[in-house]
Amino acid sequence: MPPPMDGSMSESVVRVDGLVFDYPTQRALFDVSCGVGRATITALVGPNGAGKTTFMRCIAGLETPFAGSVTVAGLDVLAEPRRAHQHIGFLQDFFGLYEDLTVRQCLRFHAAANGIAKSRRNQAVERVAELLNLRSRLDQRAGTLSRGLRQRLAIAQAIIHEPDVILLDEPSAGLDPEARESLSSLLRQLRHAGMTLIVSSHILTELEDYSTHMLILRDGRVVEHCPVSGEEASARRLRLMLSDPVDNLPERLMRHFGVGNVLQADVVPTDGATASFDFTGDLNAQCTLLRDLIGDGLPVAALAEEQRTMHEVYRERLRADGPAEPDRGAA
Ligand code: ATP
Numbered sequence: 001m002p003p004p005m006d007g008s009m010s011e012s013v014v015r016v017d018g019l020v021f022d023y024p025t026q027r028a029l030f031d032v033s034c035g036v037g038r039a040t041i042t043a044l045v046g047p048n049g050a051g052k053t054t055f056m057r058c059i060a061g062l063e064t065p066f067a068g069s070v071t072v073a074g075l076d077v078l079a080e081p082r083r084a085h086q087h088i089g090f091l092q093d094f095f096g097l098y099e100d101l102t103v104r105q106c107l108r109f110h111a112a113a114n115g116i117a118k119s120r121r122n123q124a125v126e127r128v129a130e131l132l133n134l135r136s137r138l139d140q141r142a143g144t145l146s147r148g149l150r151q152r153l154a155i156a157q158a159i160i161h162e163p164d165v166i167l168l169d170e171p172s173a174g175l176d177p178e179a180r181e182s183l184s185s186l187l188r189q190l191r192h193a194g195m196t197l198i199v200s201s202h203i204l205t206e207l208e209d210y211s212t213h214m215l216i217l218r219d220g221r222v223v224e225h226c227p228v229s230g231e232e233a234s235a236r237r238l239r240l241m242l243s244d245p246v247d248n249l250p251e252r253l254m255r256h257f258g259v260g261n262v263l264q265a266d267v268v269p270t271d272g273a274t275a276s277f278d279f280t281g282d283l284n285a286q287c288t289l290l291r292d293l294i295g296d297g298l299p300v301a302a303l304a305e306e307q308r309t310m311h312e313v314y315r316e317r318l319r320a321d322g323p324a325e326p327d328r329g330a331a
Helices: 052-059 081-085 103-113 118-131 147-159 177-192 204-210 249-254 283-295 310-321
Strands: 012-022 027-037 041-045 067-072 088-091 165-169 196-200 213-218 221-227 236-242 259-268 272-279 300-305
Touching: 012 052, 012 196, 027 052, 027 067, 027 196, 027 213, 027 221, 041 052, 041 177, 041 204, 052 067, 052 165, 052 196, 088 147, 103 118, 103 147, 118 147, 147 165, 147 177, 177 196, 177 204, 204 310, 213 310, 221 310, 249 259, 249 272, 272 283, 283 300
Parallel strands: 041 196, 041 213, 088 165, 165 196
Antiparallel strands: 012 027, 012 067, 213 221, 236 272, 236 300, 259 272
């Protein structure tokens, strides 16, 4: 079984080991392993049919895998589903509401279903209604809510029991820009309150707003699992510009401490050359690197940090992973 790709298994609030899931006609997950750290937001991304929904349903204990295990907050979701569910909030991509109940009744029902004691239910409803900005709607029937408000109610229902882990499958589908923005700030707020979120979406620019990690699935396999926000990312990407091309630039760069993954070295005879690479050192180490590169005789014109968007990392990793399997859907 391969080790988890982010190396954070020991402190993980969600642990997935060697997960294999089969539908009657096809295998959807192939030996998936990963660990998700507490109070992080993981963007779960991948082409259509990659296995994101199946993966989330397995974490939520709603599917029985062919092999492997999932633990949430230290509980095996298959062996102890009821206890595990107390730690999980799940918003499915397609959800139903009890249309004839008021928002308050929906929330009270979910509070009861999630085992919140009768004496604490009102307080739980008030708290979550405040968080989701639903206070003024408490006496409105769910069936009369707009799409954005329905989404907010569904999230409120999913988190009323203050779970450790929240799984959100395409939570912003169908929301207007303002509602998307308030969803982003809500997710950041939940993370700051100590919750761990896994959010699946195809809108990478939006995920970039709040995600700390990115987990890329393709054809049922983990292609990448890495930190993406500045505070979490272990390597920065630097871009070097030279006034004249030089031979063996990637090899010459790789000799230096902290340099890795030289993915690109474009030689443009009239404009010199550029290369971009991962660098694990801090600013002092970058200063040393610059001095060493000049000392090596490289005609350095500039060395600066390169900001890569989540979308660029995503495309780069899928490209490096090769073409998708021909018989499976890929966006
Ligand atoms: P999307 O981005 O389109 O929502 P996804 O990444 O969530 O896709 P899944 O819905 O998990 O992917 O599907 C993974 C694979 O399993 C796909 O090839 C899909 O066709 C297949 N699949 C999903 N549900 C079933 C099912 N009920 N029966 C058979 N195959 C299924």
